[in-house]
Amino acid sequence: MRRTLPLLLIFFLIAGLRSQTQVSGVIDTEVWNKAGSPYQVVGDINVLGLTIEPGVIVEFTGNYLFEVSGNLTARGSADDSIIFKAEANNTTGWKGLYFNEASSQCALSYVRISDASQNYALKISNCSLDFSQIAVKNNATTAILVDNGSLQLTHCFVQNNRNYGLEVINDGDVTLIACTITHNQDSGLHTEQGKIILKNSIVAHNRNEGILLSAVDDQLDATNTVIAFNGKEGIVGVQDDVTLSNSILYFNNALNQIANISGTTTVTFCDVQDQDFGSTNLMVDPQFEDTTTVFNLSAHSPAVDSGDPSDEVNDLYFPPSLGSVRNDMGAYGGPLARKWYRPLFVVPDTLNFGDVSVGDSLKSTVLLKNYGDQSLTVNALNLSGDDAEQFSLGQVSLPATIPMADSLRVPVTFHPASARLVSFNAQMNITSDIENRHVALSGRGVVADILALPTTLKFNDTEVGATDSLKVKIYNLGTDTLRIDSLQLLSPAFRARLSAHTLAPQSDAYLTLSVYFVPDTISDYQSTLKIFSNDPDESPLDISVSGTGLAPYLSFTPLRVNFDSVRVMHDSTFMLTLSNSGNATLSVDTLQLLHASAVFTIDEQPPVQLAAGTNEQPLHIHFLADTAGTFSDTLRLVSNDPFRPVRLIPLSATAIAPYLSLSRAQFDFGTVIAPKDSVLTVKIRNSGNVALHVYRFGLSGTDTASFNWWKGSEDLIIEPQNDSLTVYLQCAPQRSGFLQAQFNIISDDPRFDSLQVPVNAQIKASEMILMPDSLRFPPTILFDDVSQTVKIVNRGDNDLRIDSIKISQLNGNDLHFPALQFPQKIRPQIDTLNFTLRFNPQTVGLQNAQVQFFSNDPFVNPRVLKIEAQGVAPVLSALPDTIDFGAVSFYRIPVQKATLYSKGSAPAVISAITIVNDADQVFRLPSFTLPLTLTVSDSMKIPVTFTPHGAGTFSARLKIVWNDPFKKDILIPLKAKADSAHLQTPLNLFFGKQAIHSVNKKDLKIQNSSKVQITIDSVRISGRDSAQFQLDLADFDFSIQPGDTVLHLPVEYVPHSIGLHFAQVKIYSFDIRQKMLAVNLEGIALASANAPLLFSNLQDSVDFGTAFIDQSKQIPCYLMNLGNAVLRIDSLQLSGPNAADFALINSPKGAQIAADDTLKTFQLQFMPTAA
Structure with a gap:
């Protein structure tokens, strides 16, 4: 075991060494593959022949150059790019890729270049190259430099570089197709003796200009290009050739989007902000959908279908083009819009069928579009993956050739054979002669599983016609959406309704099935509710339902109500009996007379409740008529009887009464000539069916005095259908005009207590009116x-x-x-x-x-x-009778007032107010709006101002002209004297030395040296030490009489801190020449009567100003003893972080200073040793 561990360590070290390859020097006929990646550049490289395969990473460990003077082929893939970058520990960057007189067969595609830090990240010099799908980003220098070379870039990205995005110099030229130049720290594109061609490209969000043409005769040709949101102008040139078509220049941060000084600028079918280049162009917001890097147009953009209408520049590729075939302005219009995409464009590139029920199938389509530069041939279509058998492809004849801008539709079907929780996954593989593509396929087979709770429903006893309801919760325990196809109930007494017919699988939610019981008779009901769904195992699902129906039943006797004959205004009652023969409580909720006849009324108010069984309930109906005749109505009963909820009962009655009627509706005498009178005869008839009794007659109304009446006989009883009573009416007019009254007949006619008959007459007569x-x-x-x-x-x-x-x-x-x-x-x-x-x-x-x-007026004469x-008569008086201003200062402008009083029985109207006999013109009046009216007992004040120009005695008269009936004016004498006013005070008031918290009082003398009285307005103490002094104004008189009068103002020094104290007394008066006098206050407060007091010219800070290093600056210092005892200096010291730069010269340490003496022998020095 001990020997195994070292062997494993050696193995991993060897494996680590094999995972990276160090390179430098001349590279010739080499192949760099992913197995040797990353390739670490440890020195400058010169490529004579090199092939770099997809997925290779080239890392620069230092500031080295990658120069290509031969042939470099670096073709990555869409899924595996080739990367040039700095190694993780390299903080200085590298010198970039340099194609120096390289072979025109060099190829770069799907390459990313970053972290370069010298003059460029990619340089093309003295060669012609064509690159595509490269990204030059995040470099600390210019991204691409073309020096006397030619470069074509297709679908490339130049972004976030510290200098220019792309620079063309020394007769170089660049063609950009479907390229994005954004967020670079200088201009996006820059030329100096160069040419740029832009096609379907974007230049945006660069810090300075979008495109800067620095040299004379530089060229720019831009078609279907967006130049927007740059920090300065979109395009700047001097005597350059600029041609723009189908492009958008908007939102660049400058007054003009294009500034080509003295150059040739041709703009057609473009959208340029705030610059008018002719009728084919627009000047409107292009309405970009995105304004960061994509800059695609919104569907409603005015730039859609606004480009060149020529057929050769029509839109052929949708997407990215919008609208019709006419060229769209911007980067996505015209035939080269395809360059934004791969040659074989697949829509969609991922196809998810979602959930499909087991046994069903779902078909979709994958669209293959040819966005390449030539015809494309699809050679094979197949499916792969573990679940490929769950999918199938429709019949497509292969090989299939797709012309440019054409497409091929491939049907794809998902037909799951089983259900599972995870999706089925497969891949559709597309093989063509240009590139191969893949489409990921996914879908899930699902099945529904129904669960209903509860499965038995027992309803409460329910009245017939009423409704009871219960709820059933339906859950879906399966993976497919549950679909309720139908509901079936075998009894019409039950109904059912679903809250919805579908339910998502495996959800906490549920469907609510509402089941209603609506019995139509008295019975016990039982039935089954069947639920049919897409659950293959439980369809139908049975729910047992049961319930009992209840109902009342209304009957009544008799079936009709007849009151026979009833005298008018006499009440008659009839009793109707109600009963309930049903098995539920009967409620009569409505008792209504259909014809709303007022002669019939009912005592009982609904609801009337009757218990189940044979229970009886009386119903009392009344008849009361106010007129004779035959009456009928129908009583409508509305109850909860479900079988006959509405019952109708006929009502009838006959009312008898006498009726008084007259031969005319009113008694009109017509026209009567006063003072003649007129008489009318009135016949009174009984048209009723019993004898009429007349009790009395009378007259009422405004003109009752003009009418009289008397009856023809004493018998006031009139038999039915008889007119045996005669009454006579007389008109004896008391005025002219239309007379009105009422003739009142009181009888036993039940319709009214008194019959009032209008009585009219038109009286003609003369009538005087004043x-x-x-x-x-x-x-x-x-x-x-x-x-x-x-x-x-x-x-x-x-x-x-x-x-x-x-x-x-x-x-x-x-x-x-x-x-x-x-x-x-x-x-x-x-x-x-x-x-x-x-x-x-x-x-x-x-x-x-x-x-x-x-006169002959018959009524009033x-x-x-x-x-x-x-x-x-008005009476106007004035007070005072003389206005005397007295002696005043000629610096003042005093005002006195005369008061006018209106004391007569009429208003006084003042037409003039003037000053007369004013030789020196020293008296003034305000302006008045005349005439002025003083109502009785009113008054007004007239202010008179004395404005002397110098000393002297003055007089005049105030004249008031008013509406005196006797034409006498009011004259008020005016008198005044004027003289100067002057106050005098000492300049200083010194309190000397005293102990702290003691009191020292002194009088401040204020003298009036003028000939007029002066009033002091206010006196206050101000200044830094004002709190150390105070005034005693308890008995102070603020008026000073003339003639050198002296006023004594008490001032107290009450120090509460040690030191030298200063303040001021400020005196404000009516001395116009000097309204404020200031007197300086000074005092010294000691700790005790025999204490010393140190005072120095050194305050809170000493500023030496600016001094050179080792230069000495000195400031003289002095110390004073303001106290009453000898002052001894015990110590002086300097402190602080820079105390070494300061020094004391002739330090007075240990020196003694006598009272009221000063020490001036030492100085403070500043000599800095560092800046």
Whole structure:
């Protein structure tokens, strides 16, 4: 055993050495295969002849070059690429692949190149090559450099490289077909004396320009290309030749998508953002489905079917093209759109049939499409895999040739022979002359397994016509979807309903089968519910069901109700007997009179309950009529009797009563000419079937006074069908117009207590109307003249004649009446007589009068017009009668006010407010909106401003012009004196030295050196140490009289910290020249009365500024003793991380400083030793 372990170790070491191959130097006629992979490059390589097989990894251990000067064939596969990259421990990268004058037979396909770090990852120089399916990604340099060479790339990816994606220089040219150039850290494509042809490619998300043409006469030809989302312009050139067709330039981060300065730019059938290149182009959002790398169009994109309509560029390959055959703009339109796919395009590449029931089959189709450059021949189609027998292929004639852009459909059928939990898997193999493809096939055979719980249902006893229900849960224990085909019940008393007809396999869910019991008679029921399903073992599945039906049965006597004859307004009762002969409780839920006749009523209210058996229940029916006649109705009973739920019982009765009737519906006198009267005769008849008794007659209504009545006989009993009673009505009008009243007859007619018959008459007469019927003049100011007019109209039917008037002035003589000629005739509804009165008051007070009009008005004669008028006068007074501003500072602008009071019986109207006799123009008024109205008892203030220009004595008058009936204005004298105002204070107030927490009070003298009084507005202390001082303002007078008066302001120094304290007293006053005076406060607080106090010019920090290394800078320092005792310096020291760069010169350690003395002999030095 001890010898075995070393042997195993040696074996694994040898196996590890064989799994990698180190290469360098010249490579000629070698083959690198997967068995020797990875190939570790340990030095520069020069290839003369080399073949690299699929799956090989080439790792660079250092910064080495892979140069090809002969022939290199590196063809990977779609499933097994060839990889060029840096070895895991190589952090510096490698120099890239360099084809230097290489053979044109060199081939690269399905190759990935990454981790290059020098000038390029792939360089083509002085040769012409054609590569496909290569990916140049994640390199720390330019991905591809073409230097005086020619390169065609098909379906290649150049992404996430640190410099350019692809660079063409020195007359090189590149053709890109179905290539993606994205997310590179400089321009996507760059030329300097080069040419680029783009076909069905994408240039997007590069940091700078999409395409940069650096040299004059560089060429770009782009067809069906997307240039989008680049950090700068899509295309930039200077005097270059740019041709674009069927392409999209959008969302590039610049003002212009294309910037070709002084060059030739030809754009046709393109979508270019915000640049108009002619009618064949678009300028709309292309509506990409993806904007990261794919840039395919959405189905509704405006770029679909908007490219060149020429037949030679039609869309032939769907996918990736959309819409019709017309060329789509962008990378997926035109005949070269196929280059995005492999030559043999298979749809789908994986075919899953899902679950298929055992015994069934499911057919699908695999579509083979030729996306290659020539016709393609399918030579063989077959199935392989452990479960291949579960699948079959349809008949296809082989070999089958598929022309370019054509397709071949291959039918595939899945027919599982058994069920299992896991899927059946196989592979469809496609062999062609271009490439072989495989399609993975899968599917599962499944079967359903039904389980029902419970399998026996016993229903509760259920009333006939009612419904009871129970639930059955149906589970699927199988692997196939359970399908319920049908349900079968042998008895019509049972019904069933499923919540759904399918149930997924092996699920916690279940189907709910609701079974209903609906008995139609009184009986015991038993039956079987059969469930038919796709369960091959249990179909049908039987469920046993049973239940009992219950029902009541309603009967009644008699079968009809007849009340015979009943007097009107008298109640009669009939009893109907109900019984229940069924085996369940009877409930009568509705008792309804079908015709809703008000004469029949029922005492009992539903529901009426009757127990099973022969139980009887009385039902009381009443008849009460308010009119005579024969009545009938039908009683409708609705119960829970399932056999006859609705029963009808006929009702009939006869009512007897007297009926009062008149020969006319109303009594109309027609037209009556006042003051004449008119009489009508009224016959009263009994049309009932018993004698009528009339108790009394009467009149009511607004015009009752114009009507009278009397009866023709004293007998007030009228036999049936007789009109033996006569009544007479008289109209004696009391006014004109339409008269209305009611004639009331009280009798034993049961229909009404009192019969009210309308009584009408149209009365014609003359009728005088005064408009208004009384006259009130508004309050009138003395000596004003106002007038009002009274209209006299005839509202009657005959001519009105005014014979005379009588005027009576009850007090006062200021009312004036017109002189009229009488008689005056006024036709009805036509003429109007105007009667105008004037009022011109000479005195204040109320005046009354009346006018009496004598006419042929039969109702009111004479008509009286009452008149009222009042004379009023405004009274305006002013206070004060003189405005004296006194002596004021000419720096101030004082204001005083005059108040106007309205005290009369009418409003005062002010038409002017002015200043007069103001020679110096020192008095001012605000602007007023005139006229101003002061109502009675109202007042207003007039502010007058004194604005002196200098010292002196001034006067003027305030003039108010108002509506004084006697035309007198108000004049108020104005007086004022002006002088300067000036306060004086000392500049400083020094409190000296004192112990902390002691109090030192001093008076601050404030002097008024002017000739006017000055008021101090406020006094406050401010500054850094304001808390160390305070003011005593308890008895302080804030007014200083003129004439060098001195005011003493107490200020206290109350220090609560040691040190030198500064603050300010600020005095705010009405001294306009100097509104704020500041007095400096200073004090020194010691720890005790005989303590020293250190003060220095060294504050919180000392800034030496900038100094050179080893250069010395010095700052002089001094120490002061502000105390009352000797100060001794015990120590001074420097600390901190850079204390070595500072020094004390002539340190005062141990020095003593006398009171009020200063030490100035030492300095602070800064000499840095490092930056």
